[in-house]
Amino acid sequence: MQNSANIKPRTLLLAGVVSVLIGASGCNPTTIDPVTDPNNPSLESVITNATPTQINALANGVEASLRLGHTNNAPYNQITGTLGREIIILASNEPRWYTEILGSKTSLDNGAFYSTGSYNTFARTIRAANVLRQSLAATSTVTPVQKQGLLGFCDTYEAIAKLHMLNLMGENGIRIDVADFLKPGKFTVGSAPALANIRQLLDLGATELGQAGTDFSFPLSNGYAGFDTPASFLRFNRAIAARVALYQGDNAGALTALSASFYSPTASLTLGPKITFRPGTAGDQGNSYFQVPNSGPSTLVTVPDNFVSEAETGDQRLSKVSLRTTPRTAGGITGRYDPTVYATQNAPVAIIRNEELILIAAEAKAKTNDITGAVQDINTIRTRSGNLPPYAGATTQAALLNEILRQRRYSLFYEGHFWVDLRRLGKLNPNPTPNITLPYSTGTFRLFDRLAIPFAEVAWDQANP
């Protein structure tokens, strides 16, 4: 049956004329003006012939989008922190934080907030980078050199976003070919092909940054102070490449990348690009990891006691937690410590920082049997970060790796690393090393090494085999 018609019967036209008569208005009451989006600019408006202002806005959008992975309802450091037992969230109205995610219901729910919150938001960065690339390909308002800078920036950001998603998915893999959202590629088999893809993206970005002249054509936020030119941004790109190489087990590659990064045993441990937070500015947000100390919010983040009890005496990194005056108990779990890593809602979140680079160096050196170099880097961390005496334990490779894991635990606490580190080192179990235990991981609880592939992804593959 033909359901639509473009011809108006004459009698109906007559009725329309009658309406005109009665309406007695100047305009024709049978015409409809098309409505454009009254609330937002359209995607189409930037796809072709984008102006420099639009290109800059898209670039700022790419940078800002990375923040969303930390401000959604299952923010990255909290979901990885919970899976790695760095923190326990005693949410009085969301028991899934201290039940399901800790394994009390056998399996994770691929439709729940924690399965999609961070995953979907990091995917937005990839999409933002893709749209910017598309826009760059169809505009003549930026010079070829400027374009290289923008492409290098896009590729680095896409790599970072993919790495976060892969960290959540683990051996589930990720989709690496996502440029056309209607024809996405399949999930990689395991994490290795995905890591290889991320590494390639970073290398491509590095090449582009190398051809990008002396200045970017777009502004970066002050989180990039010191990293806001193609040359200095390239050092950041190499730092990420070092992390990826370490995850790949390419220790030599990690050391090579480090040498082109901002790795420095003497520079500030917090040196590195950051995600900034400005809650008072429209379009920006506050750091959701900040928690008013000793307060009783509904979603209360606590730190298990063993973070303190398993630390070396005098470790000044214990200042990253503080004892609460009123503990909270829920589901039989008592939380006595507040995390105080992020001191205010304006506190930045590091994307990657020098302290991690020193630890990457230590690990890569230990794995390549550069024991002296490894110990040197370990001691840099122990003395500068922990205010501890130099390392005096065994210097076997295994002992050093245990020591490095322990240092990573305290140096990078609540920054999204511990669970990923345990997994890649094959130590995601209730007693990973002599000095580390994972609470709430036995009995009714269990440890998960990955989040479930989100339902929408599963459904897509079912429908598009």
Place this chain on the structure above:
Amino acid sequence: MKKLLCMVMLFMTGLLQQVYAQDRALSGKVTDRATGQGLPGVTVQVKGTTLGTATNADGSFSLSVPPSASTLIISSIGYTSVEQPIGDNTTFTIGLATDVKQLDEVVVSGLASTVKRSNLANAVASVSAQELYGSTRPATLDAALNGKIVGANISSTSGAPGGGVSVQLRGISTLTGNVQPLYIIDGVYAVSQEIGNGAGSSAFTGASSLTTRTTQDNGTNRISDLNPADIESIEVLKGPSAAAIYGQRANAGVIIIKTKRGAAGQTSINISQDLGFQGIQRYIGHEDFTPEKITLVDGTGPAANAEKAALAAAQASGKIYDYEKEVFGNIGFLRNTNMSISGGSDRTKFYASGSNTREDGIVKNTNYTRSSVRLNVDQKIGSRIDLGISAGYFNTTNRRSFFGNDNNGVSVGYNLLSIRSYDELHKDPVTGLFPDSPRTGDNPLAIVERAINEETTNRVTTSGNTTIRIIDSENSSLRLSVQGGIDYAGSGALLALPSDLQSQQSSANPGVARVASNQFFNYNLQSFLAYDWKLGSLAFSSQVGATRLGLNVKQQFSQGQNLAPGPLQPDRGTIVTQNTNIQDETDVGYVAQQEINFQDRVVATGGIRLDKSSRNGDPKKLYAFPKVSLALNLTKFDFFSINNVSQVKLRAAYGETGGVAFFNSTFSPLNSISTGGYVGLIPSVLVGNPKIGPERATELEGGIDLGFFNNRLSFEATVYNKKVIDIIQTYNTASGTGVQSIRAFPVGDLRNRGLELSLSVTPVQSTNFRWTSTTQFWLNRSLVTRLIVPTANLNPGFGSNYGTTFFALNESPTRWYGSPNLPASETPFLLTRYGEAQPTFQMSYLNSFTLFKNLDVSFLLHWKKDSYTSNLTVTNQDGFGTSKDWSEPYTQPDGSVVPLGEARQSFKADYYIQNSGYVRLREASIYYSLPSELRASLFNNFVKSLRVGVSGNNLLTWTKYKGYDPEVSNFGSTNTQAQVDVVGYPSTRRVFFTLQLGF
């Protein structure tokens, strides 16, 4: 054009002259045949003309008629019409018999025409003023329809003052469009949205992580603004076969509301005063603590020891509380005043009314007020032009506090259940400060006293219509009927949490205030030519016309956080958030319809509507929505001669309607975002579909209507097959691409099949006792019959461990699924299949009795069989050890015995998906009318009627459901009505005492 107007004027003056001829004066009285009492407001009309009057308060009338007049038609809603030959008589006494099925009532059949119910080919449900509001006083108009419409699935989604109601007609019509039926009030496309202001946003309860407006705001439905006492009748076009003439806005059905109008005759004044109260229907309950139980819940260690010490101290000082009773145990006062004046001459008629309603909730500081005024005027100009104006103004205010889902500790009910009976939450009598809650993010008692969530709405609904009878002769008449209307609703809301509340002190930015403004403006214009003519024994009724509809929305808010002490006003915060949402849409439609009536034996109708809309991808494209119907009245045929069978009607109807894609569905926006003070654009996770057209519902309906013993027993049966073709749903894409969905996509087809039965009986009809009884039965089954995109999780609630629903091929979109996971072969989404949210069937049983002419008793029972709801009421209670049955022993599969409340925390979804079926005594009433003799002796005929009564709403409920109410929904009115209960505002039992006076 001017020329045409002049011609019309000339034509009219010519017609006016016909009025003056030799008239004759008639008078008489119309009575109820059963009781002998005079019937007021009965229409007395000269057959074949528009000349007529209405009876006054005691049933008498007088009328002057031209010599040519031969027959009077006496009609009144609820009674069988009578044709009375005039002959040489000048006085008449006419008795009318009650008509349970109201076969003579006229029902809308086109945008400019009506048809007698006895000739109708659709099962159009009608609700009279008496059925709607004659028994008791439900909270809102839509709540008053519950259990009274066969084929409707109605739920009160919140027990808060001002309510929240969801109406679903004949199953699922849409997944993304307007879920609620289209409401037409006196021809006006009414604003019927459920409007949230952000009570569920991250700054308030945090039910949603959104910062703007959320689906968890527990908003009111704008239909609640209407005053039910002003309503004369409601017609419900349940499916496309009846609603096709409303085209692309009618997929969810149409509810046509007519307000009361004046009748010629003596001016009558009616005053009605209700006083009443409401109380909670039932409590969830809690379990107290012992030191042993604390060990079980909290374990051992310093924290558990502190709990034990607190328990001992509270027990020693007698400070063990029942907080649920403290908060929900109040009695809310209800008052309701209505006054109306109506009357007029045969040329001018008017109905004016005023009302004032106030309802206090069972939670302190929650209430609802509504004031309304209405003026409806009808004016005849000459004998050819009728003018009608309907104007209503409404002012409503509600204060409903915070309820439902929560992540900040703000929602009252949800958090209250976590509080232990030995916790001290009461305000310090000296400092006036509330202590912090040791369990939850805020102190529920402090929220009740200090949190603000109030909204005031001003609304104007006005329409005007003119009918010009261009040709008006015995065998043909041509009418031009023009109508226009507006509905404007402007709401202002204030939501605030003072900065010294616990939840605010633990926030980085203590104190939040939001001022929200929502403006809705609808207008519609329509113009029709209707031509009735006869050819032999065939009567034809033709109409053509055009309509235009405009809908405009502007929603704004300003929110301040980190507030300086002082008045709760957003400008005084350091973090100010602004938001504006604008919507603008226009529809134009053309209609043509033809009806052929063969001596009331065969009535056939065909019609088509062509619609275009700015909401469609192509705003110029016309979409066609046809309809055809046929009714056969076998009893009207000569061959039919079975005694006591008064009606046998066979009917069939087919029709199509549309549902335009939601506003925004064609757009692919770039959202604003900023970092470091630099403005940025980020692609939305949603991509528009610029090719989207309306979804289309087709419906084939068939039925039989039977009447026996002068329709004292009548039976109506209808079956329907309603298909939603190219149903619009978000096309979920692979989320790893950063695009989560194409906003609107014709994803497949959905089928609804149902059965509707209705039996009306008047078992006893004598002078001193009359009993009428209506039993209705209905059911609907939904199934996805075609799907061209990936299975979509409809995400009605909180994940597979509490129950979720899917839009999947060969499955019902309202069926629950949940843990435990099954192998892939079992279901397409690995989960276990559970119960249906749609009830197996619904049944209602309405009975009215009149004793000794003066005592009216009625009750309405409503049975909803096996409808399933995802119920999270006990989740928190179990975690905090407060659930009523926490300590009951539970034997685990391995044989060990643990407390039930502990075991339940690892239960699968089968526990949380609960049967929310119920049997409810929805309405019951007793009224006593003062006998006329007694009234005359007391008030000397100054008072024309006096009635007193007691009535109740939701008096009794039988259900196995373990929450405050089986109807409640955290997400308000949802597309599928797969409801999720996260401890909403408890629903109440209401009792009224009523005094009604007529002058």
